[in-house]
Amino acid sequence: MIFMKELTGQMIQERQNAKLLSAQYARFGISEAVVRFGEETLASLTERFRQIDETAEYNQLKVTAAMQECRVSEACLLGTTGYGYNDLGRDTLEQVYAALFHTEDALVRPQITCGTHALALALMSNLRPGDELLSPVGKPYDTLEEVIGIRPSKGSLKEYGISYRQVDLLPDGSFDYDGIRAAIQEKTKLVTIQRSKGYQTRPTLSVTRIGELIRFIKDIRPDIICMVDNCYGEFVETIEPTDVGADMVVGSLIKNPGGGLAPIGGYIAGRKECVENAAFRLTSPGLGKEVGASLGVLSSFYQGLFLAPTVTASALKGAIFAASLYEKIGFRVLPNGQESRHDIIQAVTFGSPEGVIAFCQGIQAAASVDSFVTPEPWDMPGYDAKVIMAAGAFVSGSSIELSADGPIKPPYAVYFQGGLTFPHAKLGILKTLQNLIDNGLVTDDFHKI
Numbered sequence: 001m002i003f004m005k006e007l008t009g010q011m012i013q014e015r016q017n018a019k020l021l022s023a024q025y026a027r028f029g030i031s032e033a034v035v036r037f038g039e040e041t042l043a044s045l046t047e048r049f050r051q052i053d054e055t056a057e058y059n060q061l062k063v064t065a066a067m068q069e070c071r072v073s074e075a076c077l078l079g080t081t082g083y084g085y086n087d088l089g090r091d092t093l094e095q096v097y098a099a100l101f102h103t104e105d106a107l108v109r110p111q112i113t114c115g116t117h118a119l120a121l122a123l124m125s126n127l128r129p130g131d132e133l134l135s136p137v138g139k140p141y142d143t144l145e146e147v148i149g150i151r152p153s154k155g156s157l158k159e160y161g162i163s164y165r166q167v168d169l170l171p172d173g174s175f176d177y178d179g180i181r182a183a184i185q186e187k188t189k190l191v192t193i194q195r196s197k198g199y200q201t202r203p204t205l206s207v208t209r210i211g212e213l214i215r216f217i218k219d220i221r222p223d224i225i226c227m228v229d230n231c232y233g234e235f236v237e238t239i240e241p242t243d244v245g246a247d248m249v250v251g252s253l254i255k256n257p258g259g260g261l262a263p264i265g266g267y268i269a270g271r272k273e274c275v276e277n278a279a280f281r282l283t284s285p286g287l288g289k290e291v292g293a294s295l296g297v298l299s300s301f302y303q304g305l306f307l308a309p310t311v312t313a314s315a316l317k318g319a320i321f322a323a324s325l326y327e328k329i330g331f332r333v334l335p336n337g338q339e340s341r342h343d344i345i346q347a348v349t350f351g352s353p354e355g356v357i358a359f360c361q362g363i364q365a366a367a368s369v370d371s372f373v374t375p376e377p378w379d380m381p382g383y384d385a386k387v388i389m390a391a392g393a394f395v396s397g398s399s400i401e402l403s404a405d406g407p408i409k410p411p412y413a414v415y416f417q418g419g420l421t422f423p424h425a426k427l428g429i430l431k432t433l434q435n436l437i438d439n440g441l442v443t444d445d446f447h448k449i
């Protein structure tokens with residue numbers, strides 16, 4: 001009897017809590033029905049979330065061990081000014097990155113302004129006139145088109161006499177091994193492999209698959225530099241591309257490894273010679289890594305890296321939640337709610353500009369910063385169609401924070417990512433759904449119109 005009473009008491013408590021929670025969601029204009037639909041969706045994700053927590057635990061230990069082994073001290077958190085000679089914090093952080101990625105060296109700098117810059121730097125410093133760059137995984141990320149010269153641009157690799165060749169993935173998403181073998185020429189110097197799908201609807205590559213591709217390339221020509229664009233992929237798995245043979249990994253600190261705290265920055269980790277080339281290009285031949293004051297950003301670089309495994313986990317949970325929710329409603333989602341994940345990006349195809357806009361405006365309305373502004377499609381530098389971006393972020397434009405963007409062109413897919421905490425990601429996704437319902441794009445019994 002006593003047991004029964006307690007159970008009833010607990011049930012009453014739970015119902016009360018659910019009511020209080022619904023009242024909080026109501027402050028964002030989210031209906032009780034949407035909240036309930038979200039709860040039903042979440043109930044099926046317990047096992048997935050447990051696996052994500054396991055990966056985060058592993059990676060948390062990996063990061064902490066690397067910091068300990070490199071003897072990170074309080075003095076490392078301070079910064080330098082001016083030339084930045086003997087910047088202990090900067091040099092130690094680069095050792096931490098090298099330890100984490102199991103590479104000979106790393107370049108981790110606030111002077112690398114974003115992911116595109118890091119990638120451009122890695123390419124321009126390791127390629128020379130007459131060399132050829134090969135992408136064996138199809139078209140690279142939009143902003144790299146101008147770096148390479150696929151779309152003409154001042155200062156592109158093409159202008160410097162560096163040619164480019166591309167082998168697309170086969171229709172089923174697998175590597176076109178025959179095509180790749182045929183594309184490898186004497187002048188092929190560097191192969192660029194993009195881990196994440198970016199603005200495309202191809203699958204993201206797992207680290208294992210990247211390893212298979214690298215092995216194939218190295219079997220043909222071991223001297224080809226294999227570079228991986230690691231943007232959005234860091235800490236999603238327990239291994240990184242440098243664990244499977246990549247000579248260089250490149251990424252942005254305003255994404256996963258910055259943990260939401262880094263206010264700027266990019267990294268290149270890899271073979272000593274590759275990193276040295278990049279350093280000589282970033283600063284100056286001869287100066288390389290020796291200069292480059294860290295100013296005041298190091299403590300956020302360190303703390304962001306420390307938080308990165310769990311922040312990445314939160315973003316992953318948000319992505320899976322979004323996939324499961326929108327899949328149930330009838331939209332095409334990539335990856336789907338069940339697939340294993342290799343980056344934090346979730347694509348949802350709405351098939352109309354209105355769907356993309358309503359989704360992005362929902363994400364913006366859930367932000368902590370700039371929630372009251374309404375994002376509109378605009379001509380963003382580096383992209384060939386209008387893009388709508390939602391990012392009410394503490395770090396401007398940060399896409400490890402709750403954010404969504406979509407080019408206004410067929411198939412009208414939105415790319416959702418981030419969420420420094422899962423509750424915030426959940427809020428954002430529920431708000432997008434409410435927005436789609438309010439705009440007549442989803443019925444109020446949760447069916448695609």
Ligand SMILES: *Cc1c(COP(=O)(O)O)cnc(C)c1O
Pocket residue numbers: 114115116117119141143194195196197198229231232252254
């Ligand atoms: C974001 C991204 C980039 C470019 O990084 P920015 O910081 O936006 O310049 C390059 N490649 C991939 C796969 C990305 O996701």
